[in-house]
Amino acid sequence: MERTLSIIKPDGVERGLIGEVIKRFEDNGLKVIAMKMVKMSKEEAEGFYHVHRGKAFFESLTTFMSSGPTVVMVLEGDNAIQRARDLMGATNPQEAAEGTLRRQFGSNIESNTVHGSDGPDTATFEIDYFSNDLEISR
Numbered sequence: 361m362e363r364t365l366s367i368i369k370p371d372g373v374e375r376g377l378i379g380e381v382i383k384r385f386e387d388n389g390l391k392v393i394a395m396k397m398v399k400m401s402k403e404e405a406e407g408f409y410h411v412h413r414g415k416a417f418f419e420s421l422t423t424f425m426s427s428g429p430t431v432v433m434v435l436e437g438d439n440a441i442q443r444a445r446d447l448m449g450a451t452n453p454q455e456a457a458e459g460t461l462r463r464q465f466g467s468n469i470e471s472n473t474v475h476g477s478d479g480p481d482t483a484t485f486e487i488d489y490f491s492n493d494l495e496i497s498r
């Protein structure tokens with residue numbers, strides 16, 4: 361069993377896609393073991409995306425991620441990190457495979473509806489960033 365962090369980004373929440381995204385994960389073997397709605401401050405978004413600090417899109421990305429409520433969840437399942445990323449599709453919705461969440465719902469490379477951890481170390485950092493032990497069902 362593996363855990364990953366997923367976020368329904370402000371565009372997804374605004375467009376009423378919370379249920380659709382969660383259903384896609386649940387229908388594909390990922391169990392939601394923690395979840396909450398979070399309106400990140402700019403500083404919290406910067407901390408979450410710290411690996412991108414210095415990149416051209418960092419300012420825009422962190423402004424976007426703090427622009428409205430998000431749904432943050434921990435998903436658990438076999439190969440959960442890769443499985444969630446496969447369901448999400450490529451970063452740029454125009455390059456994402458047919459049937460993926462980003463292809464179906466993403467507006468552009470930034471407003472791409474959903475986030476998923478990209479590896480085990482990132483997943484650990486990202487889950488810790490938003491969670492405390494009491495919030496994760498066991």
Ligand code: GDP
Nearest residue numbers: 417420421450451469470471472474475476478
């Ligand atoms: P991910 O793992 O597929 O989410 O992609 P990255 O870790 O490379 O980027 C993190 C997030 O930054 C993406 O999901 C996008 O929301 C945003 N992003 C990535 N590349 C770009 C870019 O070139 N321009 C802008 N505006 N945003 C980007």
